[in-house]
Amino acid sequence: MFRAALWLLLVCFGACSLSAQAIRYLPEKRLWVITTSQNSYVMGLGPQGQLEHIYWDAPLWRTEDLQAVTAKRDISSFDPHQMLENEEFPGWGGPLYDEPALKITRSNGDRDLVLRYVSHHIDGDQLDIQLKDIHDAVNVTLHYRVYPTMGILSRWATIANGTKQDFTIVSAQSAAWYMPPGTGYRLSYLSGRWAAETQLNREPIHEGIKVLESREGHTSHNFNPWFAIDDGSATEQNGRVWFGALAWSGNWRISVEQTPYRQVRVTGGLNPFDFSYHLKPGESLTTPQFYGGVAQHGFGEASRLLHDLERADIEPHGLKARVRPVLYNSWEATTFHVNEEGQKALADKAAKLGVELFVMDDGWFGARNDDHAGLGDWTVNRQKFPNGLAPLIAYVNHLGMDFGLWVEPEMVNPNSDLYRAHPDWVMNFPGRPRSELRNQLVLNLARDDVKEYIYGALDKLATEYNIRYFKWDMNRTFSEPGWPEVAPEDQQKLWVKYVDNLYDIIDRLRAKHPNLEIESCSGGGGRVDLGILRRVEEFWTSDNTEAFDRLRIQEGFSQAYSAKFMSAWVTDVPNMNHRSTPLQYRFLVAMQGALGIGANLNKWTEEDTQLATKMVAIDKRIRNTVQLGDLYRILSPRTNDTTANEYVARNGDQAVLFAFRHSQQYNTPPPTIYLRGLDEHAVYHVESIDGKLVEKSEALSGAYLMHHGLDFKLTDDFDSTLVILKKQ
Numbered sequence: 047m048f049r050a051a052l053w054l055l056l057v058c059f060g061a062c063s064l065s066a067q068a069i070r071y072l073p074e075k076r077l078w079v080i081t082t083s084q085n086s087y088v089m090g091l092g093p094q095g096q097l098e099h100i101y102w103d104a105p106l107w108r109t110e111d112l113q114a115v116t117a118k119r120d121i122s123s124f125d126p127h128q129m130l131e132n133e134e135f136p137g138w139g140g141p142l143y144d145e146p147a148l149k150i151t152r153s154n155g156d157r158d159l160v161l162r163y164v165s166h167h168i169d170g171d172q173l174d175i176q177l178k179d180i181h182d183a184v185n186v187t188l189h190y191r192v193y194p195t196m197g198i199l200s201r202w203a204t205i206a207n208g209t210k211q212d213f214t215i216v217s218a219q220s221a222a223w224y225m226p227p228g229t230g231y232r233l234s235y236l237s238g239r240w241a242a243e244t245q246l247n248r249e250p251i252h253e254g255i256k257v258l259e260s261r262e263g264h265t266s267h268n269f270n271p272w273f274a275i276d277d278g279s280a281t282e283q284n285g286r287v288w289f290g291a292l293a294w295s296g297n298w299r300i301s302v303e304q305t306p307y308r309q310v311r312v313t314g315g316l317n318p319f320d321f322s323y324h325l326k327p328g329e330s331l332t333t334p335q336f337y338g339g340v341a342q343h344g345f346g347e348a349s350r351l352l353h354d355l356e357r358a359d360i361e362p363h364g365l366k367a368r369v370r371p372v373l374y375n376s377w378e379a380t381t382f383h384v385n386e387e388g389q390k391a392l393a394d395k396a397a398k399l400g401v402e403l404f405v406m407d408d409g410w411f412g413a414r415n416d417d418h419a420g421l422g423d424w425t426v427n428r429q430k431f432p433n434g435l436a437p438l439i440a441y442v443n444h445l446g447m448d449f450g451l452w453v454e455p456e457m458v459n460p461n462s463d464l465y466r467a468h469p470d471w472v473m474n475f476p477g478r479p480r481s482e483l484r485n486q487l488v489l490n491l492a493r494d495d496v497k498e499y500i501y502g503a504l505d506k507l508a509t510e511y512n513i514r515y516f517k518w519d520m521n522r523t524f525s526e527p528g529w530p531e532v533a534p535e536d537q538q539k540l541w542v543k544y545v546d547n548l549y550d551i552i553d554r555l556r557a558k559h560p561n562l563e564i565e566s567c568s569g570g571g572g573r574v575d576l577g578i579l580r581r582v583e584e585f586w587t588s589d590n591t592e593a594f595d596r597l598r599i600q601e602g603f604s605q606a607y608s609a610k611f612m613s614a615w616v617t618d619v620p621n622m623n624h625r626s627t628p629l630q631y632r633f634l635v636a637m638q639g640a641l642g643i644g645a646n647l648n649k650w651t652e653e654d655t656q657l658a659t660k661m662v663a664i665d666k667r668i669r670n671t672v673q674l675g676d677l678y679r680i681l682s683p684r685t686n687d688t689t690a691n692e693y694v695a696r697n698g699d700q701a702v703l704f705a706f707r708h709s710q711q712y713n714t715p716p717p718t719i720y721l722r723g724l725d726e727h728a729v730y731h732v733e734s735i736d737g738k739l740v741e742k743s744e745a746l747s748g749a750y751l752m753h754h755g756l757d758f759k760l761t762d763d764f765d766s767t768l769v770i771l772k773k774q
């Protein structure tokens with residue numbers, strides 16, 4: 047509400063009129079001004095018709111202040127003026143040595159590309175700017191969609207062949223973003239590996255290029271397509287932070303470059319590595335959306351803006367989507383050894399805990415008894431389920447839970463009926479080895495016959511059974527990405543066409559089965575990005591469910607993605623890193639996302655069951671706040687012996703504070719925790735779930751909670767607590 051009012055004030059001042067337009071063109075200065083509640087974005091036309099970036103920072107309200115673009119001079123024969131021009135979407139042509147946004151090779155071998163302004167069109171919150179090469183009809187449309195109250199701009203481009211000859215695109219980026227000129231910037235990014243995803247890094251930006259990317263075909267565990275840049279001094283609460291996230295689930299790249307001219311720029315889009323996209327006359331390629339914004343109040347606000355955008359505009363049902371239900375998943379309890387009786391026994395126990403969505407994981411189909419066979423054969427294994435899945439699903443539904451099913455549609459085991467029938471369906475270079483990982487090969491989803499097979503198999507399952515939820519897994523990286531059935535010049539389109547077809551399958555499935563929900567899993571967090579989020583309700587964050595490790599994985603995840611999409615399970619101990627933590631600790635870690643339980647409930651004691659039932663009930667009281675509220679990261683697990691995260695409901699009525707003590711030495715008390723985002727003048731009812739709060743008063747003011755802070759008795763290793771605040 048406040049953000050919307052602020053934005054209205056800004057645009058009304060700026061336009062000197064009452065029409066609240068986020069995008070304006072100033073013809074006398076040949077400038078475009080895009081205004082949001084958090085920032086302004088300005089572009090202008092140079093004397094030669096080049097589109098230059100001018101400004102991306104705090105909101106500007108007075109258009110009279112803005113100058114038209116003037117001509118720049120060469121500094122030397124080694125430093126041409128083009129290097130100073132900050133072209134909004136630089137084509138590789140003329141004397142340009144920075145990272146291009148577009149590079150092509152024409153059929154006659156010419157590669158020079160100099161893009162100039164042709165026209166533009168403003169339609170509400172979207173601006174399209176048409177550019178064209180100086181000589182031929184290599185047409186580029188730059189798309190800008192603004193989210194005025196969220197401070198975010200989405201950028202992407204369409205490259206169309208309007209010439210009479212073929213040409214090949216060798217680099218197609220979505221956008222180049224420019225920081226205000228200067229040095230001393232710092233880059234934040236997420237890196238990791240399987241079972242250790244989304245680790246937050248912060249490092250200074252120096253001259254040269256830092257590349258974040260995936261070459262693996264999927265989004266990747268190694269880097270996530272998100273960045274944040276600050277001047278080196280921002281904190282969670284203070285300082286300007288430029289940030290962006292790319293919506294693409296295939297090979298992507300974000301390069302962060304500091305030029306010798308004190309200019310930091312971030313270029314991102316389709317990874318040019320092994321990339322080639324051939325366009326015949328009349329054909330086009332559209333790049334993924336690259337969302338970007340500037341927050342004025344630190345890394346915390348940058349995350350909250352992205353979270354808002356995801357919930358309002360990106361996830362499939364937007365603000366109408368339900369909060370994520372409490373889930374049970376059988377994987378860690380049973381691995382491949384699923385059968386009707388065993389799943390029913392787990393379902394009984396899960397229902398008693400208050401679980402709402404019961405998901406059967408791997409092992410239910412084909413000859414799937416371990417990871418050597420069965421992938422590709424999406425028919426029910428009749429030894430394990432003699433009467434199909436219907437009796438189990440009816441049982442689960444009768445217990446009051448929805449039913450979900452694990453699938454891994456993009457893969458095939460060589461030991462499967464599908465592979466025996468269609469060995470040509472996997473990506474391969476003829477006559478060369480086909481590398482197996484986890485004993486499986488990747489189907490070439492770029493092929494339309496493969497796409498139809500996968501769609502058909504999933505549609506059949508969703509039609510035949512009352513399946514509310516697919517856990518869509520993808521358990522290996524690409525190798526030998528050959529597509530021998532198409533002309534050599536089209537074979538590298540596989541990288542893009544694969545993802546287009548993946549999206550198309552999910553879009554069609556969802557259209558036909560409107561209640562179907564999907565979890566994006568790729569051996570944990572290998573496919574977490576805003577492109578797939580348009581089509582799924584949850585991400586499987588990591589195969590590492592060990593609660594202490596999770597704190598850092600979740601901290602990194604939360605930089606870019608809302609808690610609502612962060613599937614988080616409570617599992618048994620000792621877990622994969624041999625660590626054991628108390629059950630309450632495990633619950634509270636998982637309750638900071640979409641709560642799931644992945645433990646073997648058959649082995650739980652009565653005491654475990656009682657505690658779990660209590661925690662699930664608490665989760666249901668606070669999940670609206672956690673999943674839909676504002677996140678404040680108060681103490682980071684990277685730098686403290688205590689982690690604290692607070693979530694505040696959007697209407698301010700409830701706030702919840704999670705605190706975790708990893709270990710203590712010398713009997714040192716844990717740090718005082720200062721809450722954030724509360725109403726100073728309000729009084730809150732204070733409920734500690736376990737009596738570990740030192741303050742005994744049941745009512746405290748927002749001012750006290752934020753300025754005096756709260757103290758806790760967190761004395762044990764892996765101690766934890768939760769406080770629920772209710773505005774009175």
Ligand code: DGJ
Nearest residue numbers: 377407408567569570589
């Ligand atoms: C990898 C996933 O990340 C796990 O949760 C589980 O579904 C297995 N695959 C099943 O094979």
